[in-house]
Amino acid sequence: MNAALAEVFPAGEFLAEELEARGWTQAEFAAILDRPAQFVSEIISGKKEITRESAAQIGAALETSAEMWLSLQDQYLLWLQKQDSKSQSDLDDVRRRARLNAKGPIPLLKKAGVLTGKSLDELEDEVVRFFELESLDHEPRLAAAAKRSNHGEALSSLQTSWLYMVRHASRQKAVTDKYSRKALVAAGAALPRILKSPADFAGLPEMLGGVGVRLVYVPALPGAKIDGCAMIVDQTRVIGLSGRGKRLDKVLFALVHEIAHLTHGHVKDDAPIVETIDVDDDPDDHSDEAAQEREANETAARWVLPNGLSPLPDRLSGPWVTQAAADADLAPITLVGHLQHLRKLDWRTTLAKGAPNVDHVLAAWD
Structure with missing residues (x-):
């Protein structure tokens, strides 16, 4: 046979x-x-x-x-x-859809309204424009250039897509004033005492625009695990916030952390910094990226508590947090979040119960 x-x-x-x-x-x-x-x-x-x-x-x-x-x-x-020519045409379409999905999470980008094409031809053109590719034979440039807070891990396609969403959103913002590092440092130091309630976040884009920084909110794509980023787009400094965690203190710390990166000159053209704030610092990591993360963390922590952390009682109680926050001119949840970040408080502490969320305010930014 x-x-x-x-x-x-x-x-x-x-x-x-x-x-x-x-x-x-x-x-x-x-x-x-x-x-x-x-x-x-x-x-x-x-x-x-x-x-x-x-x-x-x-x-x-x-x-x-x-x-x-x-x-x-x-x-x-x-x-x-x-x-069968129809079967082969259908298989070609499968290959094209797989090729597109290798660039980014196409269904999620369509759901987010980033991609609107009905046909494969339209989607391919949109993907090329969105990722700023010469053709589909090329890979998104930011995926290779980005520096991550958890150094050594490559960006996922979800995170890369979110970066490009921030990049495009920033171009829709009003032109900012001339960049002033001195003014941005002053803003970073002042924000922990300005942002005490969700309503205080409403004017942030205008405030940072006044010192030459575009601030944009792009909700994180499901599973992206990204808090914020700092980048330069068309020679303008940009901070993107995802609102992950929603809590006032988490968004505040992500913001001042990105501001710290900008003021230290860590952000270079076409090399954005991408943050996952709750990643633990590796003391054995002596890379440039790790050193920059520590520097940004230290600066942000100093802005939150310029006089350092007061001696802690044996038992951290609600009244103590309220008084200590008032003494430091902070929202109580900001102090709670800072203590959690320092591992002085458990992440499940009841002191964080009822923490105010700010995502609805960020979503209202023009």
Whole structure:
């Protein structure tokens, strides 16, 4: 038996040849299988496909393997599919969709309204524009250039897509005033004492725009695990916030952390810094990225508590937090969050119960 002929002939024809070689009629073979004669006839004529069960029976009767008969059938069906122009067109579309999804999470980007194309041609054009590619043969540039707070890990396609969403959103913002590092340092130092309630976040884009920084809010894509970023877009400094965690203190710390990166000159053209704030610092990591993260963390912590942390009582209570926060001119949740970040308070502490969320205010930014 020449299996190569399976590229042209169905498995039923091979079965007919086997029966002829043995001098068996279809009725005799059906009796051997304990099947109706019609069963064998339909397999030979190609009207019925060979199943796992029937392949095992045929193999047992002809002293061959069941796998051989299933393989003969599958090879023939695949060969038929290759001759079908519609099937090949459908498969080409599958390949194109897979290629697009390798660039980014297409369904999520469509749900977020970033991509609106109905046809594959339209989607391909949109993906090229969104990721600023020369063609689909290229990869998003920011994915390779970005520096991460958890140094050594590559950006996921979700995180890369979010970066480009921030990049495009920043271009829709009003032109900022000339950048002033001195004014940005002053803003970073003042914000922990300004942002005490969700309503205080409303004017942040205008405030930072006045010192030459565009501030944008782009909700994190599900599973992206990203808090914020700092980048330079068209020669303008940009901070992006995802609002992950929603809590006032978490968003505040992400913001002042990104401001610290900008004031220290860590952000270079086409090399954004991407933050996951709750990643633990590795003391054995002596890379430039790790050193910059520590510097930004120290600066942000100093802005939150310029006089340092007061001696802590043996038991941290609500009244103590309220008084200590008032003494430091901070929102109580900001002090709680800072203590959690320093591992002085458990992340599940009841002192964080009822913490104010600010995502609804960020969403109202123009």
